[in-house]
Amino acid sequence: MRFTINGQAVEASVDLRTSLLDLLRDHLHLYGTKKGCNQGACGACTVLVDGNRINSCLALAVQYQDRAVTTVEGLAGEHGLHPLQQAFIEHDGFQCGYCTPGQLCSAIGMAAEAERGVPSAVTADLSAGPVVLDHDELRERMSGNLCRCGAYNGIVEAITQTLVTGAAE
Amino acid sequence: MRAFSYARAEDASAAVRLAGASARARYLGGGTNLVDLMRETVEQPDALVDVTALPAAIEARSDGSILIGAGASNTAVAADLAVRTRFPALARAILAGASGQIRNMATVGGNILQRTRCTYFYDDASRCNKRAPGAGCDAIDGFNRIHAILGASPACVATHPSDMCVALAALDATVHLQGHGGSRTMRLVDLHRLPGGRPHVETELQRDELITAVELPALPFAAGSTYRKVRDRASYAFALVSVAAALDVGPDGTVRDVRLALGGVAHKPWRASIAEAALRGRPATADSFRDAADAELADAAGLRHNAFKIDLARRTVAATLEGLAGGDRT
Numbered sequence: 407m408r409f410t411i412n413g414q415a416v417e418a419s420v421d422l423r424t425s426l427l428d429l430l431r432d433h434l435h436l437y438g439t440k441k442g443c444n445q446g447a448c449g450a451c452t453v454l455v456d457g458n459r460i461n462s463c464l465a466l467a468v469q470y471q472d473r474a475v476t477t478v479e480g481l482a483g484e485h486g487l488h489p490l491q492q493a494f495i496e497h498d499g500f501q502c503g504y505c506t507p508g509q510l511c512s513a514i515g516m517a518a519e520a521e522r523g524v525p526s527a528v529t530a531d532l533s534a535g536p537v538v539l540d541h542d543e544l545r546e547r548m549s550g551n552l553c554r555c556g557a558y559n560g561i562v563e564a565i566t567q568t569l570v571t572g573a574a575e
Numbered sequence: 576m577r578a579f580s581y582a583r584a585e586d587a588s589a590a591v592r593l594a595g596a597s598a599r600a601r602y603l604g605g606g607t608n609l610v611d612l613m614r615e616t617v618e619q620p621d622a623l624v625d626v627t628a629l630p631a632a633i634e635a636r637s638d639g640s641i642l643i644g645a646g647a648s649n650t651a652v653a654a655d656l657a658v659r660t661r662f663p664a665l666a667r668a669i670l671a672g673a674s675g676q677i678r679n680m681a682t683v684g685g686n687i688l689q690r691t692r693c694t695y696f697y698d699d700a701s702r703c704n705k706r707a708p709g710a711g712c713d714a715i716d717g718f719n720r721i722h723a724i725l726g727a728s729p730a731c732v733a734t735h736p737s738d739m740c741v742a743l744a745a746l747d748a749t750v751h752l753q754g755h756g757g758s759r760t761m762r763l764v765d766l767h768r769l770p771g772g773r774p775h776v777e778t779e780l781q782r783d784e785l786i787t788a789v790e791l792p793a794l795p796f797a798a799g800s801t802y803r804k805v806r807d808r809a810s811y812a813f814a815l816v817s818v819a820a821a822l823d824v825g826p827d828g829t830v831r832d833v834r835l836a837l838g839g840v841a842h843k844p845w846r847a848s849i850a851e852a853a854l855r856g857r858p859a860t861a862d863s864f865r866d867a868a869d870a871e872l873a874d875a876a877g878l879r880h881n882a883f884k885i886d887l888a889r890r891t892v893a894a895t896l897e898g899l900a901g902g903d904r905t
């Protein structure tokens with residue numbers, strides 16, 4: 407099976423039962439992506455596929471052949487951490503850090519969805535208009551990522567500072 | 576998980592043909608339900624036919640109807656401007672379900688055919704007539720808070736967990752199918768079955784029958800439709816009770832037409848035909864809405880832990896309709 411992972415072409419020969427999460431961790435030794443529940447309920451395994459956030463634990467790797475996967479290892483650039491990673495540090499967006507890779511990837515996918523105008527359950531007016539990522543919108547859109555340490559306030563602040571257009575720097 | 580073969584279908588005919596070549600093939604959408612159930616060995620397919628390459632287009636037609644390819648992601652449907660303006664109840668129902676990640680993965684076909692979240696169904700140490708026909712049901716005397724209050728049987732009290740399907744049921748959606756015997760269409764409300772004595776037979780689909788599309792017929796007053804979901808936490812939880820509703824009130828204040836369906840209450844998305852009939856021609860008032868809800872729930876039966884749902888369903892129906900009559904968003 408062939409994949410593009412964090413910009414690199416990768417070949418792997420794995421059992422068809424292998425999830426994308428297990429492919430990343432057990433076969434490609436990319437341990438950033440975490441396994442929390444292994445059933446779609448916690449978001450720790452969130453990665454981006456062609457820019458869309460998904461739960462890699464429920465994804466069979468075979469189904470994602472030839473797709474571009476971005477994990478937390480792929481977020482930092484040549485000049486250091488992704489601004490969202492830096493903001494997580496500055497705003498105490500984590501304690502133990504277990505949920506953090508998933509939170510980061512999820513937030514980046516979430517911001518792209520909002521940019522495209524994808525509404526959420528708390529969007530009052532569905533008819534159109536740009537999405538304003540206020541506190542309630544962020545909480546709702548990030549509800550697929552649990553944080554046992556309860557770092558939610560820092561997470562929301564870090565996302566707001568980095569990914570919400572027009573938010574104060 | 577048991578071993579299986581994998582093939583990606585390029586079109587519907589190929590999918591059906593590929594499925595027909597195996598004894599226990601399953602179509603693979605986003606896998607968000609199937610992969611989970613395979614891990615629990617509740618599902619043990621010998622072949623997976625990936626149908627995510629099948630048409631995913633959302634076609635808004637000039638007559639007001641919309642045709643949605645079964646491969647469309649849940650996110651794509653909820654984000655579609657025509658869906659949002661013509662059938663907001665559908666967009667809201669989808670957005671009320673699961674998480675952003677799961678909605679990106681989940682397909683329309685897979686959402687319709689997702690299986691119950693009854694914990695005894697998932698747990699192979701428990702008895703479950705749906706998982707092992709004839710074994711018995713541990714939910715009936717077990718912890719049955721999330722279980723059915725309408726249309727259940729002594730064999731099974733599981734509910735259908737989909738939010739999207741509740742909106743589709745209310746909006747008179749039709750499902751396009753393709754199987755070994757050709758193509759046909761079916762009303763969504765006829766697709767899922769009540770459990771009766773055979774709860775393992777969940778739909779009217781034939782072997783390997785594939786959902787290719789969902790069609791929403793034009794319904795102008797559905798532009799004001801909505802979806803209300805009651806659950807244990809504000810996001811990322813299945814419905815205890817949910818209501819999809821569209822209401823058309825005439826200038827004289829009487830109900831000209833109404834569409835109503837309930838989720839979380841039965842083995843299938845529950846079209847509230849009794850309440851609808853009770854409402855047509857009646858004044859659009861709180862009293863009428865309460866009476867209609869009472870009529871719909873008249874035959875509801877509670878178990879040890881879920882009897883609260885009967886009143887909850889009544890109140891949610893009435894509140895949702897009041898919101899629509901008052902022009903509020905609910």
Ligand SMILES: Cc1cc2nc3c(=O)[nH]c(=O)nc-3n(C[C@H](O)[C@H](O)[C@H](O)COP(=O)(O)OP(=O)(O)OC[C@H]3O[C@@H](n4cnc5c(N)ncnc54)[C@H](O)[C@@H]3O)c2cc1C
Binds near residue numbers: 606673688786813
């Ligand atoms: C943590 C979690 C929370 C969730 N919360 C909610 C919620 O609140 N509300 C809600 O409604 N749902 C919820 N879901 C369920 C989710 O919506 C479903 O898992 C999803 O819609 C299934 O779509 P899929 O494409 O992934 O289906 P798959 O898992 O790929 O398939 C499901 C079933 O459909 C069959 N199938 C797939 N496509 C077709 C087709 N075209 N024709 C015929 N058969 C087909 C498969 O063979 C399989 O039997 C939740 C799921 C998880 C994991």
Ligand code: FES
Binds near residue numbers: 447
């Ligand atoms: S590990 Fe994938 S959602 Fe929890």
Ligand code: FES
Binds near residue numbers: 553557
């Ligand atoms: S930082 Fe510990 S789980 Fe989120």
